[in-house]
Each structure stands twice: as structure tokens, then as C-alpha cells.
Amino acid sequence: xxxxxxxxxxxxxxxNVHDLEEALLLLEKDTSNNEIIERIFRAMHTLKGGxxxxxxxxxxxxxxxxxTVFDLVRNNKLSVTDDIIxxxxxxxxHIKNMLEMGDVDDADELxxxxxxxxxxxxxxxxxxxxxxxxxxxxxxxxVKDDGSKTxxxxxxxxxxILRNGTNPFYLLDDLHAMGEAKVVAFYExxxxxSNFNPVxxxxxWQVVLNTExxxxxxxxxxxxxxxxxxxxxxxxxxxxxxxxxxxxxxxxEASKLQKSLTKEDLxxxxxxxxxxxxxxxxxxxxxxxxxKISSIRVNSTKIDELVNLVSELVTIQAQLNLFAxxxxxxxxxxxxxxxxxxxRQLRDNAFSISxxxxxxxxxxxxxxxxxxxxxxxxxxxxVIEGGDIELDKNIIEHLTDPLLHIIRxxxxxxxxxxxxxxxxxxxxxxxxxxKAYYSGASVMVEVMDDxxxxxxxxxxxxxxxxxxxxxxxxLSRKEIFELVFLSGFSTKEEVTDVxxxxxxxxxxxxxxxEIRGEVSxxxxxxxxxxxxxxxxMTLSIIDGLLVKVFKNQYVIPIANIEKIHxxxxxxxxxxxxxxxxxxxxxxxxxDLRESFETEVVNKGTExxxxxxxxxxxxxxxxxxxxxxxxxxxxxxxxxxxxxxxxSGASIMGDGTIALVIDTNRLIHNNAVKKYRTKN
Amino acid sequence: MKEQMxxxxxxxxNKEVFAFDTLKVRNILEFDKVTWVPNTKDYxxxxxxxxxxxIPIADLRMMMGVENVENGQDTAVIVVSEDxxxxxxxxxxxxxxxxxxxxxxxxxKESVINGNTGLVHSFTGSLHKNDEFIHIIELSEVVQEIEK
Numbered sequence: 001x002x003x004x005x006x007x008x009x010x011x012x013x014x015x016n017v018h019d020l021e022e023a024l025l026l027l028e029k030d031t032s033n034n035e036i037i038e039r040i041f042r043a044m045h046t047l048k049g050g051x052x053x054x055x056x057x058x059x060x061x062x063x064x065x066x067x068t069v070f071d072l073v074r075n076n077k078l079s080v081t082d083d084i085i086x087x088x089x090x091x092x093x094h095i096k097n098m099l100e101m102g103d104v105d106d107a108d109e110l111x112x113x114x115x116x117x118x119x120x121x122x123x124x125x126x127x128x129x130x131x132x133x134x135x136x137x138x139x140x141x142x143v144k145d146d147g148s149k150t151x152x153x154x155x156x157x158x159x160x161i162l163r164n165g166t167n168p169f170y171l172l173d174d175l176h177a178m179g180e181a182k183v184v185a186f187y188e189x190x191x192x193x194s195n196f197n198p199v200x201x202x203x204x205w206q207v208v209l210n211t212e213x214x215x216x217x218x219x220x221x222x223x224x225x226x227x228x229x230x231x232x233x234x235x236x237x238x239x240x241x242x243x244x245x246x247x248x249x250x251x252x253e254a255s256k257l258q259k260s261l262t263k264e265d266l267x268x269x270x271x272x273x274x275x276x277x278x279x280x281x282x283x284x285x286x287x288x289x290x291x292k293i294s295s296i297r298v299n300s301t302k303i304d305e306l307v308n309l310v311s312e313l314v315t316i317q318a319q320l321n322l323f324a325x326x327x328x329x330x331x332x333x334x335x336x337x338x339x340x341x342x343x344r345q346l347r348d349n350a351f352s353i354s355x356x357x358x359x360x361x362x363x364x365x366x367x368x369x370x371x372x373x374x375x376x377x378x379x380x381x382x383v384i385e386g387g388d389i390e391l392d393k394n395i396i397e398h399l400t401d402p403l404l405h406i407i408r409x410x411x412x413x414x415x416x417x418x419x420x421x422x423x424x425x426x427x428x429x430x431x432x433x434x435k436a437y438y439s440g441a442s443v444m445v446e447v448m449d450d451x452x453x454x455x456x457x458x459x460x461x462x463x464x465x466x467x468x469x470x471x472x473x474x475l476s477r478k479e480i481f482e483l484v485f486l487s488g489f490s491t492k493e494e495v496t497d498v499x500x501x502x503x504x505x506x507x508x509x510x511x512x513x514e515i516r517g518e519v520s521x522x523x524x525x526x527x528x529x530x531x532x533x534x535x536x537m538t539l540s541i542i543d544g545l546l547v548k549v550f551k552n553q554y555v556i557p558i559a560n561i562e563k564i565h566x567x568x569x570x571x572x573x574x575x576x577x578x579x580x581x582x583x584x585x586x587x588x589x590x591d592l593r594e595s596f597e598t599e600v601v602n603k604g605t606e607x608x609x610x611x612x613x614x615x616x617x618x619x620x621x622x623x624x625x626x627x628x629x630x631x632x633x634x635x636x637x638x639x640x641x642x643x644x645x646x647s648g649a650s651i652m653g654d655g656t657i658a659l660v661i662d663t664n665r666l667i668h669n670n671a672v673k674k675y676r677t678k679n
Numbered sequence: 680m681k682e683q684m685x686x687x688x689x690x691x692x693n694k695e696v697f698a699f700d701t702l703k704v705r706n707i708l709e710f711d712k713v714t715w716v717p718n719t720k721d722y723x724x725x726x727x728x729x730x731x732x733x734i735p736i737a738d739l740r741m742m743m744g745v746e747n748v749e750n751g752q753d754t755a756v757i758v759v760s761e762d763x764x765x766x767x768x769x770x771x772x773x774x775x776x777x778x779x780x781x782x783x784x785x786x787x788k789e790s791v792i793n794g795n796t797g798l799v800h801s802f803t804g805s806l807h808k809n810d811e812f813i814h815i816i817e818l819s820e821v822v823q824e825i826e827k
Contacts, residue, residue, distance in 0.1 A: 312731050429820030637766050639735045639825050643718040647735045657714040657728050
């Protein structure tokens with residue numbers, strides 16, 4: 001049982017660490033942004049509290065020290081330096097380790113941790129306040145400013161709070177222990193005796209507390225009851241305001257009249273008794289219970305299962321439709337139609353659940369660029385556009401490795417050293433732009449750097465040297481850049497630590513191909529390099545065109561289709577060359593019967609489907625076009641992986657199978673060499 | 680014998696009797712329409728829809744070098760899986776399924792096969808029963824051959 005909680009904690013903490021990392025990267029750009037500092041502090045605080053609760057004591061202790069540093073930063077007693085940020089990054093890695101391993105008792109490890117903590121403490125102990133402390137308290141104060149602050153704390157427990165054994169009085173005791181406190185109890189909600197339920201709690205409290213502790217220490221008191229209580233902690237001012245006459249009389253009055261204390265009221269009273277009190281300070285308002293749960297965490301296998309079940313449902317629903325049509329009973333037809341509507345909605349919903357924004361993966365790349373550029377002494381900005389674009393989680397999973405490689409390449413090979421950039425008249429700081437956007441049924445991802453670019457001639461020569469192409473081969477610019485994706489091609493002369501670990505762009509291409517994506521490269525010398533990935537939005541459902549070739553039915557993804565032509569509008573050119581003339585233009589075509597090696601039965605009535613292939617159009621000759629069809633694509637399984645022309649299968653309404661054609665692979669396999677166009 | 684077998688399913692191929700380990704068999708189906716997949720090996724005759732999953736079908740008769748395979752009333756598909764993953768489901772077409780029976784290990788002898796078994800080379804053993812020799816096919820080898 002406890003293990004389950006621990007796992008949950010680790011999972012949630014990883015989110016916190018993630019958030020921490022994100023905030024830290026932002027902070028690096030804007031070191032004085034209080035909101036970000038606050039966010040970092042909060043994330044650390046949650047880690048600390050949770051760690052202690054679930055037995056990650058070392059994590060908790062470590063985070064405590066880190067938190068102390070940021071508490072100083074937050075209170076403007078320490079300014080954010082590169083050292084602090086770097087140390088915090090290191091600390092985050094350390095925290096990740098600790099989350100993975102839990103508490104350790106290995107002596108070396110412990111010594112390590114102690115050393116780390118010492119480094120962290122150096123920051124919090126250094127007594128030279130780097131930033132000027134905020135001049136908040138006015139000198140003309142009648143209340144002695146002894147470094148303490150006065151807070152108004154409102155505690156509104158749920159009615160059910162007593163049922164899980166929480167005694168709200170202990171909370172009040174804890175607050176009393178922190179300093180001088182005055183409590184006002186509100187009991188106007190207590191019902192008449194006949195309606196009174198002894199296991200419910202009807203009271204709420206307001207506490208005016210003077211303490212030297214920070215807001216977070218006060219929050220710690222409520223750490224276990226956060227969910228059962230509505231809690232607000234508001235700062236009224238510095239110094240012990242309880243000593244002020246106006247304040248204490250207000251509190252007494254509130255108690256008598258059962259009238260809630262408000263922050264504004266108290267501040268006004270405090271200001272009246274303390275002329276010149278800086279009001280700015282009181283703006284800070286920390287509310288613990290400010291957001292409702294807007295999302296829940298679900299195991300991803302459950303979602304996979306849901307999507308699978310919905311796919312089955314869609315298939316069966318199609319069968320039902322077919323049956324209802326044949327049956328002709330209007331009542332059954334109406335039912336089938338309703339079920340169709342419902343299952344469509346259900347399907348759309350289920351698929352949208354499995355989509356996640358790219359952003360979730362991008363954080364680690366930002367981190368990667370930062371670390372790598374520091375390591376290589378380069379100055380690089382990583383800019384993200386379209387991080388909110390959503391993709392199937394299975395696709396995103398497959399995307400990490402290729403992107404990691406692409407971005408590494410951009411940092412290592414693409415962007416030049418700062419002095420070299422200046423020499424070439426560029427800004428010393430390089431930029432890597434990560435851009436994602438929708439394009440039809442696909443998602444395009446571009447990784448663009450403004451580095452030195454790649455010389456096509458260099459690629460060509462290298463390919464010739466490696467024996468990949470013949471020295472006399474005529475290649476278009478695009479085709480030259482394609483060479484980079486051949487196996488056995490790596491443009492960097494020496495293997496560096498950063499990239500070139502034996503995996504080349506061919507692996508990237510293969511990985512992207514596995515998720516039915518395409519990758520291409522373009523580059524201009526001196527201006528930079530762009531890698532473009534074209535990805536399907538989801539793996540399991542496509543809009544397709546149902547066609548017939550010989551006796552079989554096939555599905556061609558509609559996203560790839562440009563136009564459909566009846567054969568009589570088409571005139572074949574020199575057929576030995578496999579070219580057709582349509583509207584005064586020539587297109588290469590592939591006879592599917594030929595490439596599938598089937599009999600040709602109905603010569604003369606075929607139809608030609610023009611599909612997009614890279615930047616040209618290629619015709620596919622089929623026996624018959626049947627119609628549009630939305631379909632769930634099922635994998636063919638490992639035994640049929642060898643053939644590449646078919647990417648999956650779909651079960652039709654009547655239970656028969658239609659195979660899904662991967663037009664890109666098909667054309668590539670059949671034709672790419674034959675139909676080279678001069679350009 | 681690599682592992683313990685408790686029972687086997689025997690079937691006919693070209694009038695000879697062969698068998699699979701029962702534990703590996705998931706389903707036995709009547710031979711029905713198969714959707715042919717282009718650009719695959721000859722003996723991979725296509726795919727079928729089994730409870731919403733796409734299962735590839737291999738003609739074991741063709742794999743074993745039988746010429747002129749004919750499909751009749753008894754022709755059946757034995758669906759096997761080496762592990763329990765849907766990904767490894769695979770159907771074999773045979774001339775007919777005979778029976779399931781328990782195996783007494785002591786009855787098992789080394790298989791004497793004189794060459795002509797096509798792509799199927801590996802046998803766990805043979806036994807003599809009711810005047811017939813039953814050869815037990817080592818499934819993993821056949822699966823490897825298909826995956827090649």
C-alpha cells in the first residue's frame with residue numbers, strides 16, 4: 001500500500017521537478033522576475049513536504065537547504081547569479097536521482113550528499129546581501145519592527161474534516177506555538193440541535209498571528225489538511241500589530257459580532273496606528289486553496305486499452321450498420337444510426353485523450369541545448385513555437401530519440417563559435433528554432449538553426465568517396481540532401497563527444513519512418529540548416545479512399561491523395577516509360593497490379609489516383625475506386641513487417657479486411673530511381 | 680526434449696500425421712477466405728480477422744514442400760502463439776486436425792525424417808500410435824523461418 005503511495009509521490013514529484021526545471025530556465029532569462037522565483041520556491045516546498053511524508057528524508061533535507069537559498073532570493077536578500085542557477089540545475093539532477101533511489105545508506109553516497117548540501121549552504125550562509133534589502137518598514141513606526149510579521153489566517157474546514165481524524169484545534173495549537181496569536185471562532189453555521197450531526201464540523205476560525213516564521217512555515221502547519229480545508233494566509237504587515245490598540249479591538253469586535261475579519265480592514269487599522277506603513281508589502285497574498293482539480297492522472301495503459309476498445313466498437317458499429325441496412329427494419333435503422341453517432345463522439349473523445357502537447361517533451365531539449373552550449377562554450381537560444389500542438393502519445397514517445405539527435409547535431413555542428421559568428425557578421429548568439437504546426441492531417445515539426453549550414457557539394461563528394469553514389473550521377477539539390485539519410489553517412493570528420501556517437505541521420509529517418517513520418521533536410525551555406533519532420537497526428541485512425549486491385553480491397557490515406565482521374569481523361573504517354581498525360585502535364589505512375597504482382601483483369605476501366613510524393617505527384621493505377629472510408633488501422637504484426645508497401649490493415653463492416661497502402665514507401669520502393677526528374 | 684509437454688494436437692499434412700504442443704495452440708478454425716497480402720513469401724497466403732485482430736496465415740503444407748495443395752472440407756487453420764502476445768499470433772493451414780491426446784514421454788523417439796519436409800527442419804520427436812507415426816514439429820524453428 002505504502003509503495004503505491006510512494007510511486008504516486010515519485011510520479012508527482014517528477015512533475016514538480018519538471019516544473020522546477022522549466023521555471024529555472026525562465027529565470028535564467030529574467031533573473032528578477034518574482035513570479036518565477038515564487039514558482040521555483042513553491043515547487044521546492046512541495047518536494048520537501050512530500051519527501052518527508054513518504055520517507056524520502058534525504059530528499060526532503062536536501063531540498064530544505066535549496067529552499068533556504070531561494071527563500072533568501074525571494075526576500076531580496078540574495079540576487080540570482082549564474083552560479084546559483086547552475087548549482088540549482090545540478091541540484092535538480094541530484095533530486096531526480098534521489099527520487100529514483102529513495103533514501104540510501106551507502107557511505108560514499110552520503111558523503112556526496114553532504115558535500116552537495118554544503119555547497120548549497122554556501123549560498124544561504126554568505127552574509128553579504130547581494131541585493132539591497134527591500135526598504136519596506138517605515139522608520140516612523142509606532143510598532144516595533146522586530147523582523148516579525150503579522151498575518152491573517154482564515155481556516156474553513158469541510159464539514160467532513162472530523163471523520164478522518166483531524167482535529168482542527170491542533171492546527172490552532174500549532175499556530176499558537178509559532179508566536180503570539182489571537183483566534184476568532186465563527187460558529188454561526190452551527191445548526192439547531194435537531195439538525196446537529198456530531199461527526200460534522202460547523203465552525204471556522206480566523207487567526208491573527210504575529211510570528212517570525214515565513215509564510216511557508218505557516219503553510220507547513222496545514223500540509224496535511226490542505227484538501228479538507230479552505231485556507232488563506234494573508235500578510236497584514238511587518239511587526240507585531242497585535243500590540244496596536246486598533247487591531248485588537250477590531251478582533252474583539254469581530255468575535256462578538258461574528259463578523260469576518262478582512263485583510264483590508266486590518267491593514268487600514270494597522271495603517272492608522274502606524275503612519276507611513278508601506279502598503280506595497282501587503283500585496284502579497286498567498287492562497288493555498290486556489291485551484292480546483294482540473295485534470296486527473298490516469299495510467300497510460302488504461303488509455304491504450306480505451307482506445308483499443310473504442311476501435312473495436314467502431315468496427316462492430318459498422319457491422320451493425322450494414323446489418324440494419326440489409327434488414328430494412330426502420331426501428332433497427334434508427335437505432336443503428338444513433339449508435340453510430342454515439343460511437344463517433346466516443347471515438348473522437350477517446351482519441352483526443354491520448355493526444356498530448358509537444359511541450360511536455362520540449363523541456364528536456366531546452367535543458368539539453370543549455371547544457372551542451374555551456375559545455376561547448378557556445379551561446380545559443382532555443383526558441384519554441386507551437387509547443388501546444390498535440391500529438392498521439394505513442395508518436396511523441398517515438399519522437400524523443402530522433403529529436404535529441406537532431407538538436408544535438410544543430411548545437412554541435414550547426415551553430416558556430418561566437419567569435420566565428422561575429423567574423424561572419426552574425427549575432428554572437430545563435431538561435432535554434434523549434435517550430436511545430438498543423439498541415440492538413442499531419443503535424444510538421446521544423447528544427448531550424450542559423451548556423452553555418454551544409455555545402456551540398458561537400459555532401460556529394462563525401463557520398464562519392466564513401467561509394468554511396470557514382471561520381472557521374474546527376475542529382476538535384478533536394479536529392480543531395482537526401483544522401484545524408486543514407487546509412488554510413490556522417491558529415492562530421494571526427495567523432496565528438498556530443499554528437500556522432502555512431503548513430504547517424506539514417507537512424508533518425510528509420511525511427512521517424514516507424515511512426516509513418518517523413519524527414520527531410522534543407523540547408524543554405526552560411527545561413528543555417530532546417531530539418532523538417534512530417535508526422536501523422538495519430539497512429540490508429542485514418543481517413544482513407546477504398547480502392548480495388550484485382551480481388552482485394554485497399555485503403556489509400558486521403559491525406560496523400562491529390563486527385564482521382566477516370567482513365568478516359570488520361571492519355572498514356574510512352575507507356576514503357578510509365579508516364580501519363582493529364583491536362584497537358586506528365587506524371588509518372590505505378591500500376592498497382594504490376595507492383596503487387598496480380599493478374600490484370602479489366603484493362604481499360606481502371607482509375608488513376610494522383611498522390612503526393614515529396615514535392616511531386618505520382619499516379620497509382622487501380623482497378624476501381626469504391627469510396628471514402630474512415631478506418632481504424634491495425635498493425636499487421638511482426639511476421640509481415642518485411643514487406644513495406646502495406647502499413648496496416650483495417651476490418652470492414654462485413655468483417656473482411658482491407659489493407660492500408662503506405663504510398664510513400666510504395667512509391668519509394670517501386671519508382672524513386674526510375675522517375676528521377678531533372679530539376 | 681527441451682521442455683515438458685503434456686498433450687499434443689495432431690493434424691494431417693499430405694496424409695502424414697504431425698503435431699503441435701497443445702499449450703502453444705490458441706485456436707482452431709475452419710479454413711475460410713484469406714485476404715492476400717502483396718509482396719510477401721508464397722507460403723504466407725494472407726491475413727484473417729480473428730476477433731478484431733489481424734492474424735497472418737502461413738500454409739504449412741506449402742512450407743513443407745507439398746505440391747498441389749487442395750482445400751477441402753477438412754482443411755483447417757491452427758492458430759498458435761509462442762507467447763501470449765497478440766503480435767505473435769500466427770495461423771497455419773493444414774489438411775485436417777485429428778485429435779488431442781496426452782503424451783507419455785517414454786513413447787517419444789527421435790524423429791526419422793528423410794529430408795523432404797521443405798522449410799520445416801526441426802522436430803521435437805516422434806511417436807508410434809495406432810499404426811501411425813506422429814511427428815511433433817518444433818514450433819519456434821518454424822516461426823523463426825517465417826520471420827526471416
